[in-house]
Amino acid sequence: MNEMNPNLPDTPDKGRLKISITSEVTAYPVNDATISISYTGVPDSQLEQLNTDASGQTDTVELAAPPLEYSLNPAIEEQPYAEYTLQVDAPGFEPISIAGAEILPDVTALQNIQLRPLTDPENAENVFVIPAHTLYGVYPPKIPEEEIKPVDESGEIVLSRVVVPEYIVVHDGSPRDTTAQNYYVKYKDYIKNVASSEIYATWPEDTIRANVLAIMSFTLNRVYTEWYRNQGYDFTITSSTAFDHKWIPERNFFDTISAIVDELFSNYLSRPNVRQPILTQYCDGRRVQCPNWMTQWGSKSLGDQGYSPIEILRYYYGDDMYINTAEAVSGIPSSWPGYNLEIGASGDKVLQMQEQLNVIAGAYPAIPKITADGVYGPATEAAVRKFQSVFGLPETGIVDYRTWYKISEIYVGVSRIAELQ
Template identity: 80%
Template sequence: MNEIYGMQENNIDKGKLKIQITSEATSFPVEDASIRITYTGVPDQTIETVSTDSSGQTETLELPAPPVEYSLDERQEEQPYSEYTLEVTAPGFEPIQIAGTEILSGVTALQNIRMLPLEREEGQEVYVIPAHTLFGNYPPKIPEAEIKPMDESGEIVLSRVVVPEYIVVHDGSPRDSTALNYYDRYKDYIKNVASSEIYATWPEEAIKANVLAIMSFTLNRVYTEWYRNQGFEFTISSSTAFDHKWIPQRNIYDTISVVVDDLFASYLSRPNVRQPILTQYCDGKQVTCPGWMTQWGSKDLADQGYSAIQILRYFYGSDMYINTAQEISGIPSSWPGYTLENGSSGSKVLQMQEQLNVIAGAYPAIPKVDADGIYGPRTEASVRKFQEVFGLPQTGKVDYRTWYKISEVYVGVSRIAELV
């Protein structure tokens, strides 16, 4: 206990926490959920008790965190984040506890929680978030070829790179038959992994470089059907020895979320290679990996003014380039290629208005609009409120990021992408 209080004494900075709760069954927001927040390891000391609004969200809370320098200097040995436990109850839902939500100085932790409808009289789901990979001890990546041999039998599984709707994550080593499989939306999976493997306080270009490496690695697993071709029923594992660290119900960060929303259809290519490159990496502190990107090294280069592609080429070679997937699964239609705004009109505006109205049925804070294909002031106000609810810049315009967020939420609440 003294060790825990000693760590609390180091929490002299502030980080932020925003909680959003939805139903696992319907993807609708859960209103009037109660969240009790304590320091992890000190269950009797309540720090805050908050509740969710009609959008299933809490206010943004400020919580103590260690100095930001702890996450910016690889020579530091102190834990750079504080840990909190969230106990969540809501009428009609099973209680859930998440221990170890990580708060970093100067950034906002986004804790998205999906609650199960109540099916039993008692019991509580408990999730424990383990140490961040840059702070804890995890098995180093087992090296693999960055380009996988493909079956030349003439039966092509995938003719082009497709961003999947879901990633099936095996939460353990690939051959651990006791580990559970989880379905996670592709973007949510990438945000989870990046939040588990780099610090959200790093420069934006370092975050971009690491996100691109994580996405390219993941899409290589998807494209080559690496595990399914070995007889497994999942896309990727959560073992750092084989893949990436992914943690059920862990919090993500606003700085990482924005980058993933902007880049989620991208991956890394080499000339004359169809498949995304299996971009392996290591931390560069506890583990060295010549020829791969090091996470701390990417941060150092970003500090020197390197762009994301310059960082990636520094580590992987000058012929590496950023590519874009030709297809995105699980959406009604692709972004039109231009920003929709006040004065716009046409079928894409109509489609967006219809989707907003469906979303407004689940999120009453978002005003419904006349679905007439004309982007007027009421549509702009509805878009602005949608952006506020889902943590996007409140421009009132539907850009790339907003279009795909509208599509994502619409698919969730309308259940057109329900897993069979």
């Protein structure tokens, strides 16, 4: 790989990067952090220096990226993303360096960083190196498993219903690697991370939806069957492609993938008369072939042809595959009311949402505080619109499904210490 100089012919396109920084302890935004951006191959080549605002966010910056075609054509062997190094410093926090942040053309990379408060000034910075994308690098293929786990053995199934967990515990290595670290990861962030690591965010939206549904169903099967805990392990899933999915600490995800996960996060795949989410396995379809499983490049081709997400999934897994919705989402104060909240709405759900927004406004001063009166008026609409702007949602001023759950997620984060005891 050359040094990704913007004057060289292999980075003619532009991608975008937006960085959001919060405190690991309080989940509050970190104001006035400094981020230096350089080419990963040329660490002294500072290209940009950004600062976070009161919401802990930087402006969106354009960065050079390889041609779009590289991520759309399986026959092209060139690396389809550019790699940048982010050096983050903030007063009172441990510095962090992330090498290999991926920038794809035509999409926005979202880099969320949690900083640890500085306890020992002698501490060296935390350094993360992002390995190659699974469609570009070489990773072990998935070891085949039965897609439906036996349920007649005592203690095999612990959950009586499918619940979307708030956090999952990811073992960053193969199951038996006792040196690998366990990470507590928000479920939605885990799915966004895996999808960004395993497919390209430049692909058709319905291809992304099909792949996200497969990743979520596989993950919820691990949760529902307590697969690893029943083998004596203390984690939910691993980051090994041989056993589970590729999950990478501190990697960025992409706006196209993030929006789709926010839209679909309570869904999974099921077959008739089977209570557990289906363990939907897949492979890339270029380096590795896998009959009866979805292939990622194949799903891209079907998406190009206009197949819907369920049509893509049935093409590979059969016609008796269905999209189902989990009965509960854990870690939220109250579930989605089932209809949009907008001007003219009133009642308990509006009141609860207003109260949550006011707590969030205490941490994010860009969001105006409002009178919590249970009536959705112009001031509430303006506060919702600002919330959507800060958290990357369409700025409609209407609390739809995605906005409701994002308000819940941020409220829970800032209203309790985010340390998992």
